[in-house]
Amino acid sequence: MSHDDDHPDYADYADYPVPGPRPGTRTRFAEGDSDARYDGPRRGGRVSPSRATVTVVGVVVLLIAAIAFANRSGNTGDDGENAAQPGPNAQPTSPTGDAPVRTAADGIPAGFPRSAEGAQSAAANYAVALGGDQMFTSEGRHRLIDALYVPDLAAKTKSGMDEAYSPEFLANLGLDAEGEPPSGMTFISRTVPVGTTVKEYEDTTATVAVWYTGLIGLAGPESDVPVRTTWHTWTFELRWSDGDWKITADSQKRGPAPVPGDVPAATDEQIEKAVEQFGGFTYAR
Template structure:
């Protein structure tokens, strides 16, 4: 099992100290002209597709009505299934997933969000999360390991937090995971292996921060087990990437980052 700050083995957190004025809004170095050309071409393609969709309108041609569903394109792997998302929560986390691949993917995505949240740095809330997402036979051991990790003064100091896991005065701690996609690599009625590709925001937002909020990309593979009428985690492995090429965007100010984190809530993920 790998070490990482996102999922409960935070002793492996990478702390990147900022350059001068981390929130000063410096742009990344300019890209080549070929990069600009690719961007322009991409925008044009999207524009053409949007126009075609807008002008599509109704299709009363015989070919569309006579063939029925046989000529309709098949749903993409990430398309909505039409199944309603979960209607209940346990410990503040969506629960009650379907006993199929769709349910396993939804569970993995939502559990990733919970385990990568800033709430994991609060002892009471951490215990609730672990008891909710882990299978009972592994939750106790995981709880002990997490308590040791999250109470480490060295770890907390390295990421800029106080001894009790709170942010220094005038700063906001950000730890948030945003799943990009999920994939089932193995499954049966009682077990499932699900990969979750996601981007992570982590750091302290504030003018005096020495660990400004930055993004990272990872893929975590979850081993899930059907127990107590729901999917629960029994193990996981994490790896870096896939990592996209960064855009030439101006970094936001500390105030803008703090405001965004406070005003934009997370999602409940369902296939």
């Protein structure tokens, strides 16, 4: 996050509506192709047995041909040398062939490969750590900064973060000056990466953007700050330092955010139990 501005994650918290039901959708069909639900069932001519037989045989022949073609395509004998190269389109997460990460102290992943995929893994996991509830206490925040940022920037980063997580900012989230929630309530802050992309990569530096959704708010009786979802893109500038990727700078912007679905909002108790029962992930590209 940019350390010269207010915390970009939650400063505009009130702008995010609680997901709720949406009106039903009516489909407009092309002229002459009306929906049978409104115009009544269509009447078609009777198909003769001979025509039906020919149709079935044709379908079976096409299916056999498709299977044969697929089997032939899957055995090229070139050991993947002619496989399609990654393009600009979205690609699913897949193993790199190396052990992507190992867990270090305090549950913070470390030991990422020195590769573009390793940089993506690092950025995704750093977003999870920095978007968690540890960032809202001074002790937890400083521990994360020491672990994830380059050493020569850690002190400056701590100072900037402490200013961003001011008592006024914490109060807007229902927390006290120490980052603690009121008695009987649970503060929830969780980041869930949706995807990553490499903007720039060299041997010792990388710029990686992480598109993510998040949960933020207070769960508990009579909460004035209900748990809501957010959507942001978090961009990390990384440098290879002391055998791992470390953050040199980061910034965020809102979105892209999809249209809220039709799922009714859960109660505070349901959200609180879900967060307690479902742990997070270690991400590997």
